[in-house]
Amino acid sequence: MQNFTFYAPTYFVFGQGKENQTGRYVKRFGGTKVLIHYGGGSCVRSGLLDRIKESLDYEEIPYVLLGGVQPNPRSGLVYKGIEICRKENIDMILAVGGGSTIDSSKAIAAGVLYDGDFWDFYEGKARIKKALPVGTVLTIAAAGSEGSPDSVITKEEGMFKRGATGEALRPRFSILNPELTQTLPPHQTAAGITDIIAHLYERYLTTTEEVEVTDRMIEGLMMAMIHEGPRVIEDPNNYDARANIMWAGMMAHNNSCGVGRRQDWNSHNIEHELSAQYDCAHGAGLAVTMPAVFKYVMHNDVTRFAQVANRVWGCKMDFYHPERTALAGIEALKSFLKSIGMPTTFAELGAKEEDIEKMADVCVNGDGRPGYLSGFVKLDKQDVMNIYRMMI
Amino acid sequence: MQNFTFYAPTYFVFGQGKENQTGRYVKRFGGTKVLIHYGGGSCVRSGLLDRIKESLDYEEIPYVLLGGVQPNPRSGLVYKGIEICRKENIDMILAVGGGSTIDSSKAIAAGVLYDGDFWDFYEGKARIKKALPVGTVLTIAAAGSEGSPDSVITKEEGMFKRGATGEALRPRFSILNPELTQTLPPHQTAAGITDIIAHLYERYLTTTEEVEVTDRMIEGLMMAMIHEGPRVIEDPNNYDARANIMWAGMMAHNNSCGVGRRQDWNSHNIEHELSAQYDCAHGAGLAVTMPAVFKYVMHNDVTRFAQVANRVWGCKMDFYHPERTALAGIEALKSFLKSIGMPTTFAELGAKEEDIEKMADVCVNGDGRPGYLSGFVKLDKQDVMNIYRMMI
Numbered sequence: 193m194q195n196f197t198f199y200a201p202t203y204f205v206f207g208q209g210k211e212n213q214t215g216r217y218v219k220r221f222g223g224t225k226v227l228i229h230y231g232g233g234s235c236v237r238s239g240l241l242d243r244i245k246e247s248l249d250y251e252e253i254p255y256v257l258l259g260g261v262q263p264n265p266r267s268g269l270v271y272k273g274i275e276i277c278r279k280e281n282i283d284m285i286l287a288v289g290g291g292s293t294i295d296s297s298k299a300i301a302a303g304v305l306y307d308g309d310f311w312d313f314y315e316g317k318a319r320i321k322k323a324l325p326v327g328t329v330l331t332i333a334a335a336g337s338e339g340s341p342d343s344v345i346t347k348e349e350g351m352f353k354r355g356a357t358g359e360a361l362r363p364r365f366s367i368l369n370p371e372l373t374q375t376l377p378p379h380q381t382a383a384g385i386t387d388i389i390a391h392l393y394e395r396y397l398t399t400t401e402e403v404e405v406t407d408r409m410i411e412g413l414m415m416a417m418i419h420e421g422p423r424v425i426e427d428p429n430n431y432d433a434r435a436n437i438m439w440a441g442m443m444a445h446n447n448s449c450g451v452g453r454r455q456d457w458n459s460h461n462i463e464h465e466l467s468a469q470y471d472c473a474h475g476a477g478l479a480v481t482m483p484a485v486f487k488y489v490m491h492n493d494v495t496r497f498a499q500v501a502n503r504v505w506g507c508k509m510d511f512y513h514p515e516r517t518a519l520a521g522i523e524a525l526k527s528f529l530k531s532i533g534m535p536t537t538f539a540e541l542g543a544k545e546e547d548i549e550k551m552a553d554v555c556v557n558g559d560g561r562p563g564y565l566s567g568f569v570k571l572d573k574q575d576v577m578n579i580y581r582m583m584i
Numbered sequence: 585m586q587n588f589t590f591y592a593p594t595y596f597v598f599g600q601g602k603e604n605q606t607g608r609y610v611k612r613f614g615g616t617k618v619l620i621h622y623g624g625g626s627c628v629r630s631g632l633l634d635r636i637k638e639s640l641d642y643e644e645i646p647y648v649l650l651g652g653v654q655p656n657p658r659s660g661l662v663y664k665g666i667e668i669c670r671k672e673n674i675d676m677i678l679a680v681g682g683g684s685t686i687d688s689s690k691a692i693a694a695g696v697l698y699d700g701d702f703w704d705f706y707e708g709k710a711r712i713k714k715a716l717p718v719g720t721v722l723t724i725a726a727a728g729s730e731g732s733p734d735s736v737i738t739k740e741e742g743m744f745k746r747g748a749t750g751e752a753l754r755p756r757f758s759i760l761n762p763e764l765t766q767t768l769p770p771h772q773t774a775a776g777i778t779d780i781i782a783h784l785y786e787r788y789l790t791t792t793e794e795v796e797v798t799d800r801m802i803e804g805l806m807m808a809m810i811h812e813g814p815r816v817i818e819d820p821n822n823y824d825a826r827a828n829i830m831w832a833g834m835m836a837h838n839n840s841c842g843v844g845r846r847q848d849w850n851s852h853n854i855e856h857e858l859s860a861q862y863d864c865a866h867g868a869g870l871a872v873t874m875p876a877v878f879k880y881v882m883h884n885d886v887t888r889f890a891q892v893a894n895r896v897w898g899c900k901m902d903f904y905h906p907e908r909t910a911l912a913g914i915e916a917l918k919s920f921l922k923s924i925g926m927p928t929t930f931a932e933l934g935a936k937e938e939d940i941e942k943m944a945d946v947c948v949n950g951d952g953r954p955g956y957l958s959g960f961v962k963l964d965k966q967d968v969m970n971i972y973r974m975m976i
Contacts (some may be wrong), residue, residue: 193827195599200592206844207587402824405808405832412804416797432794435585439844440797448840452598452831 215251273300291335298343320358334384338443366465370434383475397456479534607643613675683727690735712750726776728837762826775867789848802840848959871926888973
């Protein structure tokens with residue numbers, strides 16, 4: 193196990209109706225004027241935004257609204273948010289939505305207190321040292337951004353999708369009401385489940401030895417997702433399944449099960465070009481990407497893939513041919529993702545074979561990239577092209 | 585799953601040699617004059633205390649020393665610590681040791697800022713609202729107190745052993761260097777492993793339905809302990825096994841795998857009378873107590889005991905006789921604890937049959953107790969006597 197530091201000081205409020213206490217938590221964590229940042233119309237139509245506004249009114253906390261966050265959130269809206277916050281002397285960002293809205297909120301929060309271009313953080317030119325406090329009301333279990341120090345933004349010029357990390361970005365509080373996820377369309381629910389599973393695999397695929405405790409935690413969270421995923425697809429109103437998935441989504445990404453081990457993130461990096469290019473759901477892109485990446489890299493450590501196949505997917509261990517077990521595990525993952533309605537091919541994402549070289553180039557060389565992906569296995573442009581081709 | 589709040593803002597610094605940075609973290613978390621609280625002579629003899637003093641000297645942070653914490657820490661030393669802190673204007677407690685030292689430090693931290701008798705917190709007469717900040721340098725993986733809001737103290741008058749909880753007690757920072765545990769005697773290492781497993785079982789035994797995600801996390805941590813425990817008993821210098829156990833010990837008790845579910849804690853309550861009465865190691869007491877308690881209560885939910893037997897201990901599921909599987913799991917736990925050198929009988933703890941009635945009485949009726957234990961099953965005095973008898 194490697195050395196590490198771990199600090200996850202987010203206050204979680206979990207359960208039915210808890211979003212009605214938003215104002216109380218804004219106050220407790222020092223917000224005196226708030227930017228409410230949100231996405232499309234669903235939180236307006238459902239009345240969620242009104243309930244949150246009411247709870248802020250009750251605490252006499254003024255707010256400014258900024259909606260319009262898209263999936264794969266864009267830098268344009270971040271610049272706008274930064275401008276509003278400075279002009280209005282906002283001192284807390286309240287994200288009402290899923291990972292996209294929370295990530296956009298984090299970018300605004302860091303950008304407000306930075307003299308340069310906030311994009312510097314996303315292309316590695318500057319480190320995030322401070323940010324306005326962020327609070328969240330989560331409406332989709334997926335990205336884990338409600339408990340993580342991470343944010344992913346897409347820059348319109350060139351459609352570069354990049355991530356930034358900073359401890360200052362961890363939300364001060366996050367309100368998790370599983371009921372709020374019950375109205376999600378099945379495709380979004382399934383994409384969220386896929387993203388959670390991807391966050392677990394990205395941590396599981398490690399070159400660090402002797403990491404049994406985090407291996408076992410990750411495997412446990414995977415098994416919980418495999419149990420709860422189909423239940424919630426079958427019955428979107430299954431509160432308990434929603435609740436289990438929601439906590440798993442947070443635990444999968446707050447990094448308590450990823451500490452002390454080198455992690456992968458190649459599936460995420462390779463997928464990012466797909467969702468940036470074709471604007472598909474990140475989770476849908478991951479469903480297509482993961483099996484291809486795993487098949488391409490499994491020979492680097494067959495034992496690891498056999499272990500997850502056996503322990504998590506219940507594949508019989510073939511002791512003389514562990515690669516068969518490893519492969520069976522990847523097929524089991526693929527079947528599972530298909531069973532919850534996720535795509536499995538390039539075409540289903542609207543992706544085109546002729547874009548492969550360009551995407552691979554942006555993926556490994558674009559916008560300050562070093563010319564390769566590191567992680568479980570080092571991948572160059574040709575590798576990434578090969579992987580995209582496997583998805584066709 | 586039940587509603588809950590979860591807030592675990594401890595800063596963890598994990599790895600070799602990290603205790604030499606203690607001064608830096610004291611400073612970062614605002615300590616300007618520190619009480620260094622510790623136990624016996626081992627941290628003096630090993631040079632650990634000197635290294636910590638040096639790192640405080642380097643940061644020019646003055647300190648006062650208070651050693652002498654015993655296993656099953658006593659109220660007498662807490663009163664002394666409170667007096668010193670007030671007289672010397674101490675603003676941070678630095679615990680150097682295991683659960684006993686950390687728990688004693690937490691009691692002092694809460695007591696300093698309280699006008700009444702600190703024991704009020706431990707007999708439920710007052711709630712902990714504030715405390716001096718506590719930092720820890722952990723020297724034994726066991727109690728999980730380095731990441732928990734809990735503290736257990738024994739009052740000399742009557743030898744009442746009682747716990748208190750308060751979010752203000754969560755350490756501000758905890759330094760976890762697995763190397764520091766390599767010099768522990770095997771008995772203490774094994775007692776620590778047992779305590780960690782007990783913290784997992786106490787959360788696992790629940791009457792709350794639909795808790796798959798936390799079930800799976802708990803099971804994963806248990807399996808990691810079963811894997812690493814024997815390795816560290818075989819080779820005390822196995823750093824990686826020590827490291828896995830140390831992180832498991834924290835995760836087992838910071839409650840991220842216990843949220844949203846009713847918990848048990850009857851094994852702890854019944855054990856506390858043993859360690860209070862005979863001054864045995866808490867973990868050793870738990871090794872004798874757990875199998876007895878589990879056999880006594882398993883018929884309340886055979887499925888739960890069969891599940892842990894099958895998933896964690898690898899017992900074949902007997903579908904027509906699940907109670908056989910359940911029992912096999914309890915026997916597997918008992919064999920495991922014996923294999924790492926833990927006692928399995930009352931006599932090995934130095935416990936006496938003639939004390940049973942008195943202990944059961946104190947356990948359920950003593951010092952403000954309601955006359956029964958609640959948790960997975962409600963237990964009255966007769967039940968507790970029956971359980972003690974099963975240990976003979």
